[in-house]
Amino acid sequence: MGWQIVIVTLICALVVLLPFVLLYLRRRWLTGQGGLFDCAYRMREDPGGAGWVLGVARYRGENLEWFRSFSLSLRPKALFGRAVTAYVHQRQPAGLEAIALFEDSVVVSVRNRVTDKVSSLSMSPDEVLALMSWLESAPPGSHYLPGSASSPR
Incomplete structure (x- = not known):
């Protein structure tokens, strides 16, 4: 049961952090274009x-x-x-x-x-x-x- 809580917590953290990671990657890509x-x-x-x-x-x-x-x-x-x-x-x-x-x-x-x-x-x-x-x-x-x-x- 303990490992299920860890997996659910990691999935929630990933869902919360994903938009910020995508914004960062977009900014890096745009910056790389010059x-x-x-x-x-x-x-x-x-x-x-x-x-x-x-x-x-x-x-x-x-x-x-x-x-x-x-x-x-x-x-x-x-x-x-x-x-x-x-x-x-x-x-x-x-x-x-x-x-x-x-x-x-x-x-x-x-x-x-x-x-x-x-x-x-x-x-x-x-x-x-x-x-x-x-x-x-x-x-x-x-x-x-x-x-x-x-x-x-």
Whole structure:
């Protein structure tokens, strides 16, 4: 009877620890894919600074991929293409944002030039500089969108 209690206890411990082990392995896998940094994303535009979700991001080809921190998915939850993303502005976190976001973070607004949707990201000042450099270093002519008034003819 004593060994059955040990087996049940080990199974319960495994069930409790398994999600944490999987989160750790996911983070290691994402880090191994290159250039992962802390980045929060505002999923909802709630008043008072709510709607932020902590996560990590990485540059992959022509995209900035954003992943939720507490998810087991290996696919990015948000994708920002370099050719359609434009930097709008940056600001310091205000109110509840200062508590909810990473320490010393800056809130950056970017706009999708096709859908005109504005998204907010929170990252360290160094990562803001990297984002701006990445957006500005797009190949010449890549910022022209098909069918837009500013595209060359």
